Amino acid sequence: MNQVSMDRRAFLRGAGTTIGLLAAGGVLSACGGSATPAAAVDPDATPEQRAEAERELLFYMTATDYQPFLDGFAAAYPWAETHSSIGTPGDNMQKVQTEFTAKAPTADIVLLNAAQRSVLVQGDVLQPLRDVPNTANYDQGWADPDGLTFSFIADPRVVAYNTNLLGSTPLVEDIYELADPQYRDKIVFDKPQNYGTSAWWLSSQRAAWGDAKWMQWLEGLKANNVLIASSASNGFQSVITGERVFCVTTMKELVNNPQAPIAANFYANMVLSPLMLAAPAGAAHPNVAALFVNWVLSEEGQATAGETGATPVIGSTLEADLNLPPHASLSAPSQNQAYVDDPDSFMEIYNELWPA
Numbered sequence: 001m002n003q004v005s006m007d008r009r010a011f012l013r014g015a016g017t018t019i020g021l022l023a024a025g026g027v028l029s030a031c032g033g034s035a036t037p038a039a040a041v042d043p044d045a046t047p048e049q050r051a052e053a054e055r056e057l058l059f060y061m062t063a064t065d066y067q068p069f070l071d072g073f074a075a076a077y078p079w080a081e082t083h084s085s086i087g088t089p090g091d092n093m094q095k096v097q098t099e100f101t102a103k104a105p106t107a108d109i110v111l112l113n114a115a116q117r118s119v120l121v122q123g124d125v126l127q128p129l130r131d132v133p134n135t136a137n138y139d140q141g142w143a144d145p146d147g148l149t150f151s152f153i154a155d156p157r158v159v160a161y162n163t164n165l166l167g168s169t170p171l172v173e174d175i176y177e178l179a180d181p182q183y184r185d186k187i188v189f190d191k192p193q194n195y196g197t198s199a200w201w202l203s204s205q206r207a208a209w210g211d212a213k214w215m216q217w218l219e220g221l222k223a224n225n226v227l228i229a230s231s232a233s234n235g236f237q238s239v240i241t242g243e244r245v246f247c248v249t250t251m252k253e254l255v256n257n258p259q260a261p262i263a264a265n266f267y268a269n270m271v272l273s274p275l276m277l278a279a280p281a282g283a284a285h286p287n288v289a290a291l292f293v294n295w296v297l298s299e300e301g302q303a304t305a306g307e308t309g310a311t312p313v314i315g316s317t318l319e320a321d322l323n324l325p326p327h328a329s330l331s332a333p334s335q336n337q338a339y340v341d342d343p344d345s346f347m348e349i350y351n352e353l354w355p356a
Contacts, residue, residue: 047290048077051290055285056081058285059109077291079234121148152312154215154304158266159178159265172267189229200220204270208269
């Protein structure tokens with residue numbers, strides 16, 4: 001991925017905020033508490049010994065899709081007691097922030113996207129993790145210089161369509177075309193307030209197009225009566241059922257639904273969106289969190305990423321695997337740097353267009 005990897009380091013330095021998705025073992029209530037506090041750990045112990053003394057791991061995730069990472073970790077370390085809580089990206093981020101402010105029990109690990117990272121870093125809500133030697137496996141630019149977040153998968157946001165309904169409708173080579181009135185009542189995406197799939201996608205072309213063209217596109221989408229789903233997965237289901245023709249989704253969603261009558265519509269300048277693991281400040285089991293992250297970045301952990309339909313950041317051959325048509329292209333996450341640095345300013349615009 002040479003073409004899109006060169007400026008990831010600058011991207012990570014600038015990412016002051018990112019929202020979290022969480023993945024883990026036994027599911028807890030979405031508003032539930034945390035695992036029990038860890039006992040004192042011998043500072044001279046090995047990383048695995050320190051982790052085993054803590055034993056528990058609570059992972060906040062957005063879907064059960066991330067459960068295989070917990071299962072694989074528990075298989076590698078049978079002493080580990082894994083738990084999970086599932087919520088939307090926005091709900092999970094707010095939960096971590098609330099727990100931090102209240103000094104309440106919180107997750108040991110949380111799944112974040114780039115914009116969420118910025119928010120939580122600016123609020124000092126994350127803590128660095130030590131003893132994660134598998135970061136040495138990163139290609140240039142993936143490592144977070146602050147040691148606060150650990151990218152483990154990356155995925156472009158694609159426009160997918162119902163192959164039973166598309167008929168003779170031409171494929172979209174440039175997503176600006178979706179603002180055309182011919183696409184009225186045909187598009188669905190998740191609410192931008194999730195800080196998830198659609199928020200990244202909507203923001204991704206601003207730098208390339210400039211503000212005037214970008215705002216014109218947003219207004220065109222608004223005029224086309226986009227269906228706003230509660231989640232990207234629900235938007236995907238709306239296309240399966242034929243309620244809408246097009247949705248904004250990830251390659252992971254498509255790979256995990258091979259029988260669905262949906263195909264990817266690749267377009268020009270698809271901006272990669274990394275997902276990251278991080279430990280909230282005040283997490284009760286930071287040594288287990290570090291060991292978990294290290295396992296996820298191992299050869300076995302990255303193979304698990306591929307098995308779940310995601311694209312691992314270590315050893316990825318995404319461009320070749322996607323077999324992109326001539327008009328389509330991938331861009332580095334740094335093209336969406338303005339959104340990463342200040343997602344709330346983008347959200348003000350999205351709130352006006354598509355109120356929560």
